[in-house]
């Protein structure tokens with residue numbers, strides 16, 4: 001089955017790409033992602049962008065941390081890519097993974113940021129547009145652990161002040177928002193460690209339950225899956241999104257696509273299969289040639305999210321917004 005076929009399962013009931021609306025005006029600013037991601041279908045203009053998940057099922061994961069700690073390596077492992085010994089600094093990479101889980105489409109956007117943060121405004125924007133975060137540090141570098149803690153504090157403060165600024169009430173209780181986050185202590189394969197598991201865990205215990213620590217090694221592929229599994233647990237997202245909890249579908253041209261038939265979307269309540277069977281029905285595909293939403297779209301996402309935050313800081317899903325609509329409006333030039 002080719003890529004067209006692979007996408008048809010993501011459009012339940014459609015069976016073809018005809019009903020999907022191509023989104024042509026966003027520019028691909030992600031040259032590195034294009035080179036490191038899965039191969040696009042040669043000569044094909046079809047894209048998984050054509051699938052329209054409900055806005056409540058769209059999440060943005062932002063990966064932050066000091067330079068060289070292994071952010072890109074972890075993302076690459078998550079997306080099914082290989083580990084690279086060589087180092088290429090990231091400016092900003094954008095990836096998208098689409099899932100069909102229990103008959104619904106879910107979309108995970110991943111923003112892999114630069115550890116050198118050359119553009120502070122972009123960084124702030126990533127704090128505000130992000131729903132869930134992986135803050136990476138290296139177990140053999142104390143400075144990167146301290147930077148990870150600073151980053152967590154900055155995210156909370158930025159979200160708090162943006163929510164407070166947008167709130168219309170006269171007096172709002174200033175409680176820190178609950179931001180699902182994993183502190184990933186990478187490079188645990190290294191012998192010389194300057195951060196201990198105990199102190200990283202102790203730090204997370206002083207935080208709310210949405211902040212967890214996972215020791216990992218992108219190089220050895222140790223506990224990388226756990227980083228994302230734990231993140232989806234604290235974010236209350238479908239656990240089928242985690243690696244090894246869904247069928248991975250390759251978007252490569254000509255690759256086989258042994259997918260189970262999509263669940264009929266009009267009878268979700270009559271679904272009587274066992275939990276195990278339901279889990280086995282989940283599928284995920286990394287979208288090739290994904291275009292990063294423009295900064296304008298990001299700013300509108302931010303505005304909507306911060307307005308929602310002002311209304312309900314404690315609900316992590318309050319940031320859900322119709323950014324699909326924003327992207328679509330951008331396409332139409334509204």
Ligand SMILES: Nc1nc2c(ncn2[C@@H]2O[C@H](COP(=O)(O)OP(=O)(O)OP(=O)(O)O)[C@@H](O)[C@H]2O)c(=O)[nH]1
Pocket residue numbers: 065066067068069070071072073074084085086087088089090091113114115116186187188189190216217218219220
């Ligand atoms: N030993 C070891 N090396 C790793 C591990 N993860 C990544 N590296 C290496 O560390 C270097 C930096 O990895 P990247 O993933 O590019 O780091 P990054 O955080 O994305 O860096 P920036 O994009 O500059 O912010 C590369 O040479 C990787 O091969 C790991 O778990 N163990």
Ligand SMILES: [Mg+2]
Pocket residue numbers: 071072073088089090112113114115
């Ligand atoms: Mg990188």
